[in-house]
Amino acid sequence: MNPKLRVLILEDNLADVELLIRELRRDFQLEWACADDAQNFLAALSTNPEIILSDYNMPTFDAPQALELLLQSGRDIPFIIVSGTVGEEQAVECMRRGAADYLLKDRLTRLGSSIKHTLEQSRLRQEQTRMQERLRQSEERFREMAENIQEVFWSADARLGSVLYVSSAYEVIWGRSRESLYTAPLSWMDSIHQDDRERVRLAQTSKQTAGKYDEIYRIIRPDGTMRWIRARAFPVRDATGVALRIVGVAQDITESKLTHDRLRQQASLLDKAKDAILVRDLQNRVIYWNEGATRLYGWTAKEAVGRLVMDLLYRSPAQLQAAMQNVMVHGEWAGELQHLTKDGKTVLVESHWTLVRDDDGRPIGIFSINTDITEKKRLEQQFLRAQRLENIGTLASGIAHDLNNVLSPILMSIDLLKMACQDERSQCMLSTIDASARRGADMVRQILSFARGSESQHTQIDLRQIIHDIGHLIRETFPKNIQSVAEVAEISRPVLGNQTQIHQVLLNLCVNARDAMPSGGRLSIATTEIMADEALVAKHGGKKSGPYVLIEVADTGTGMPPEVVEKIFDPFYTTKEIGKGTGLGLSTVLSIIKSHGGMLEVRSVQGMGTTFAIYLPLELVPAGGKAAESLEPAPHGKGELILVVDDEQAVRTITQQTLEVFGYRVLVAADGAQALALYLEHRDEVAAVITDLMMPVMSGETTVQLLRRINPEVKIIACSGVAKEGSIEHLQRLGINQVLSKPFTTPEILHALNQVLSAQAA
Numbered sequence: 001m002n003p004k005l006r007v008l009i010l011e012d013n014l015a016d017v018e019l020l021i022r023e024l025r026r027d028f029q030l031e032w033a034c035a036d037d038a039q040n041f042l043a044a045l046s047t048n049p050e051i052i053l054s055d056y057n058m059p060t061f062d063a064p065q066a067l068e069l070l071l072q073s074g075r076d077i078p079f080i081i082v083s084g085t086v087g088e089e090q091a092v093e094c095m096r097r098g099a100a101d102y103l104l105k106d107r108l109t110r111l112g113s114s115i116k117h118t119l120e121q122s123r124l125r126q127e128q129t130r131m132q133e134r135l136r137q138s139e140e141r142f143r144e145m146a147e148n149i150q151e152v153f154w155s156a157d158a159r160l161g162s163v164l165y166v167s168s169a170y171e172v173i174w175g176r177s178r179e180s181l182y183t184a185p186l187s188w189m190d191s192i193h194q195d196d197r198e199r200v201r202l203a204q205t206s207k208q209t210a211g212k213y214d215e216i217y218r219i220i221r222p223d224g225t226m227r228w229i230r231a232r233a234f235p236v237r238d239a240t241g242v243a244l245r246i247v248g249v250a251q252d253i254t255e256s257k258l259t260h261d262r263l264r265q266q267a268s269l270l271d272k273a274k275d276a277i278l279v280r281d282l283q284n285r286v287i288y289w290n291e292g293a294t295r296l297y298g299w300t301a302k303e304a305v306g307r308l309v310m311d312l313l314y315r316s317p318a319q320l321q322a323a324m325q326n327v328m329v330h331g332e333w334a335g336e337l338q339h340l341t342k343d344g345k346t347v348l349v350e351s352h353w354t355l356v357r358d359d360d361g362r363p364i365g366i367f368s369i370n371t372d373i374t375e376k377k378r379l380e381q382q383f384l385r386a387q388r389l390e391n392i393g394t395l396a397s398g399i400a401h402d403l404n405n406v407l408s409p410i411l412m413s414i415d416l417l418k419m420a421c422q423d424e425r426s427q428c429m430l431s432t433i434d435a436s437a438r439r440g441a442d443m444v445r446q447i448l449s450f451a452r453g454s455e456s457q458h459t460q461i462d463l464r465q466i467i468h469d470i471g472h473l474i475r476e477t478f479p480k481n482i483q484s485v486a487e488v489a490e491i492s493r494p495v496l497g498n499q500t501q502i503h504q505v506l507l508n509l510c511v512n513a514r515d516a517m518p519s520g521g522r523l524s525i526a527t528t529e530i531m532a533d534e535a536l537v538a539k540h541g542g543k544k545s546g547p548y549v550l551i552e553v554a555d556t557g558t559g560m561p562p563e564v565v566e567k568i569f570d571p572f573y574t575t576k577e578i579g580k581g582t583g584l585g586l587s588t589v590l591s592i593i594k595s596h597g598g599m600l601e602v603r604s605v606q607g608m609g610t611t612f613a614i615y616l617p618l619e620l621v622p623a624g625g626k627a628a629e630s631l632e633p634a635p636h637g638k639g640e641l642i643l644v645v646d647d648e649q650a651v652r653t654i655t656q657q658t659l660e661v662f663g664y665r666v667l668v669a670a671d672g673a674q675a676l677a678l679y680l681e682h683r684d685e686v687a688a689v690i691t692d693l694m695m696p697v698m699s700g701e702t703t704v705q706l707l708r709r710i711n712p713e714v715k716i717i718a719c720s721g722v723a724k725e726g727s728i729e730h731l732q733r734l735g736i737n738q739v740l741s742k743p744f745t746t747p748e749i750l751h752a753l754n755q756v757l758s759a760q761a762a
Helices: 014-024 038-045 063-073 088-097 105-148 169-174 179-183 187-191 194-206 254-268 291-297 309-313 318-330 374-420 424-452 463-477 499-515 534-539 585-595 649-661 672-682 700-710 727-733 746-761
Strands: 004-010 029-035 051-054 079-083 101-104 152-157 163-166 213-220 226-237 243-252 276-281 286-289 332-340 346-357 363-372 459-461 482-488 495-497 521-532 546-555 599-605 609-617 641-645 665-669 686-692 716-720 738-741
Touching: 004 014, 004 038, 014 029, 014 105, 029 038, 038 063, 051 063, 051 105, 063 079, 063 088, 079 105, 088 101, 101 105, 152 169, 163 179, 169 187, 169 243, 179 187, 187 194, 194 213, 226 254, 254 276, 254 286, 254 363, 276 291, 291 346, 291 363, 309 332, 318 332, 318 346, 318 363, 346 374, 374 424, 374 649, 374 746, 424 499, 459 499, 463 482, 463 499, 463 521, 495 499, 495 609, 499 521, 499 546, 499 585, 499 609, 521 609, 585 599, 641 649, 641 672, 649 665, 649 746, 665 672, 672 686, 672 700, 686 700, 686 746, 700 716, 716 746, 738 746
Parallel strands: 004 029, 004 051, 051 079, 079 101, 482 521, 641 665, 641 686, 686 716, 716 738
Antiparallel strands: 152 163, 152 243, 213 226, 226 243, 276 286, 276 363, 332 346, 346 363, 459 495, 521 546, 546 609, 599 609
8 A cells, every 4th residue: 555645736737736646646645735826835834744846937936935935934844846947057056955856847757766765865864853952962961960960970082092071070079170181181190199099000001991990099189188089980882892982980988988997996996895896888888897796707807898798697688678778767776687607507686787977967887786696595485485385284284184084984984894795896896995095095194294294104115016006097097199118127125115105206207208298209117126336326315335126217208408407306496387387296206215215316318308217225135025014803892982082073973883883882072072071971981082183162182181180090092184293292291092193994993992991901
């Protein structure tokens, strides 16, 4: 499609106008207007034609007049003469006056190409005019800026060395005329202090074209005063990389230099301070670093001065940027910061920043005092963790009391049901319930053991059974893409420990292994008997050399980097997401292993897996026998009257039923007050009192004391689900004959009662 064209035709002959229009429509979509005198020509210019085609001679108007009017209007519109009578001299004169081209009317075949060429030349000319105007405005803005800034701005020819421009600030700072630089480009060097001149001259010749020129030097002004100058220069290169010009900035830094010198002198007095004291400029570059900073961070003053604090002390810029914004607004800032030492360790500091100003009140630097509070914070965290564990212990005591009151009736009911249901199927089911209830009781005791840090009773444990149970649990509950393997070797000597605790240790490690293999893998548990020498024991912090059983729990999971391995046994440290880990698991594992006199080792390779090696000491006698001795057959009563005191109805009921089945008569009381009333009523008949220690209305201890006042010889068995270490001795001093830990079984309460009554008879 042909381009559009708005054309103004100056012609008095209509036939020639039609000829031009017909020829133009070959190449353009035409919008046209026609005029043949000055008045109509000027009116037609308001339609903004893109080009003018003019006959040379018309009755009242001609091309030279039209060109003159066009020039006076200020419009830049291409003008082409199309005439049948114009001579060469006339055409040249019109071209001189501004015409773009001339054509003869009998040769209009090149009219279209002439117009296109003329329009393109016009467009280029207008674009060049606009660029020249923008360049003029840019140069004007640059000159206004350069003439008004405090720094000296200059540019020079890179090849000839001649000065092209220097701002008026040169006369203010150097005290010399800038005109002298145009005639003697190196005369500025005459002002440089003699001790600095050679260094600056060498830098000027070798560094400016390389873009590395950044020098600080002194100048002596004509009035004899000295000023400190910081000068920087950079090359301007052409497309081939050749330096065409050198542009530079020279800044008077006298005030800040003298202030920094004063700060260094004053700060040197603080060099013996224990705190880390440093001064830096507003670009965060260190200008002073005391001995306290060297002791805290490891960097010497020589290494630190001139470097950015971000590179020395910070892992990320967020903390630094926030504190900088605060101190620039308020003039001071104080808070805690995490810093890095030279060897990569993290230290926590209490930091105080003060904005330093010059005599005119302008900020020039920041003075910082950093106090190492790493150890203080560690002790605070340990204290808070100790409080947390104390709260956990209190909570665990309450939970344990309630759970033991739930488990006691279950365990005693099982013994009664076993007597009533003699068929094999029932006996099997009751044995399963009994094992589960006992496991629950062991778990409650373990919660108390962890929360209170108490010692648990060690008996011979069956590692094969523990690993078998855990293997079954893994197969039933772990993802099917985790393959589990157990290799249990024969052990020639017994292992003494707490069966539930060792079960907890292995289960914890297996769960961690599962979490480390989200895409599946191989989990293995293997045991072997080894002889640990002094070197192995010393390496892992063990107690003694000798025979050990080595239990290895290995996975093919993600593994851990060394920095994580160093922290995994710290309480509350966890790599799991919030809500998915407490950080107590591995610290508990380590605590249990140490309480068994054992050792724990971890080997991990990131991306390949982790192995936990547990070393448990073996006894010197051969293995044999069962883990725990069975009690003798439960003894029967002979009609003795027993007073049972417990606030839990289920415990009272099952205890009463059990004792009655085994030949005793029973009175029951829900609290201490009711027990005292019943005892006063039946004191001559009651052979023994079985009382809980934690009850409402009146505590068990108070009940015991009052019973002893009524009858100093009364036989008392105390029951407790949360007996603390040392509390048994305290209860015995109160006159209690036996102490039963809840939950207890039927044989346990019957044996205890039999011992108390037998001692009474003796």
